[in-house]
Amino acid sequence: MKFAAKLLASTLFLAATAVAHADVDAALKALDPDNDGTIDLAEAQAGGKAKFAKLDPDKDGTLDAKELSGILDEAALKAADPDNDGTLDEKEYAAVIEAKFKAANPDDDGTIDAKELASPAGQELLKLIH
Ligand SMILES: [Ca+2]
Ligand SMILES: [Ca+2]
Numbered sequence: 001m002k003f004a005a006k007l008l009a010s011t012l013f014l015a016a017t018a019v020a021h022a023d024v025d026a027a028l029k030a031l032d033p034d035n036d037g038t039i040d041l042a043e044a045q046a047g048g049k050a051k052f053a054k055l056d057p058d059k060d061g062t063l064d065a066k067e068l069s070g071i072l073d074e075a076a077l078k079a080a081d082p083d084n085d086g087t088l089d090e091k092e093y094a095a096v097i098e099a100k101f102k103a104a105n106p107d108d109d110g111t112i113d114a115k116e117l118a119s120p121a122g123q124e125l126l127k128l129i130h
């Protein structure tokens with residue numbers, strides 16, 4: 001049982017890294033200005049700010065479903081939109097990043113390392129910040 005679980009875990013890890021390895025390395029470099037090999041929440045939010053600006057070419061300060069396509073689906077947008085105006089402002093976007101950051105950081109050490117970034121939760125976070 002223990003062995004099977006271990007095997008499953010490493011298989012999942014290998015599958016995730018095979019797909020995402022190159023992307024993860026490049027993204028980690030871009031998002032890690034202090035170059036310690038991990039992304040902390042401040043670095044994630046800085047990446048999110050840049051991504052938000054990129055996604056909001058009309059600079060009206062909000063992202064609508066169209067601007068968020070491929071990043072958040074309709075259900076995720078709804079969940080991230082407490083004022084229910086159909087768009088995310090920068091504060092709402094930052095809250096999503098914080099939630100995804102937590103989800104991608106199961107060891108709760110305050111940083112996302114390359115392995116965590118390659119996980120499914122890490123990939124979801126990456127879409128928001130890179
Ligand atoms: Ca860092
Ligand atoms: Ca909103």
Ligand SMILES: [Ca+2]
Nearest residue numbers: 105109111112
């Ligand atoms: Ca971690």
